[in-house]
Amino acid sequence: MKTNDIKKGTEVKTIQLGVPVTGVMMDSLRGNTRLIKTHGSEVGMFDEVGSVYATDIISAKDSNGNWIDVEHTDKQLNAKNMRGMFGF
Numbered sequence: 172m173k174t175n176d177i178k179k180g181t182e183v184k185t186i187q188l189g190v191p192v193t194g195v196m197m198d199s200l201r202g203n204t205r206l207i208k209t210h211g212s213e214v215g216m217f218d219e220v221g222s223v224y225a226t227d228i229i230s231a232k233d234s235n236g237n238w239i240d241v242e243h244t245d246k247q248l249n250a251k252n253m254r255g256m257f258g259f
């Protein structure tokens with residue numbers, strides 16, 4: 172599954188907090204960033220809604236409730252490499 176195929180309301184796992192946490196996709200857009208409601212309370216942080224890099228989304232639930240690994244586009248991977256060169 173590509174990040175651009177993930178629709179609003181889909182459960183996802185992300186790593187933007189440094190450890191994997193679940194969340195819910197809050198948009199159906201495409202691109203290098205997506206809007207997610209993150210369940211930070213799973214790791215002692217706050218639940219919040221915010222933008223995350225698409226490359227921080229590691230898996231999503233399919234219609235059968237199974238976790239599917241997420242594939243990133245070349246553009247998203249190139250953006251991740253550029254952020255890494257600048258220390259982000």
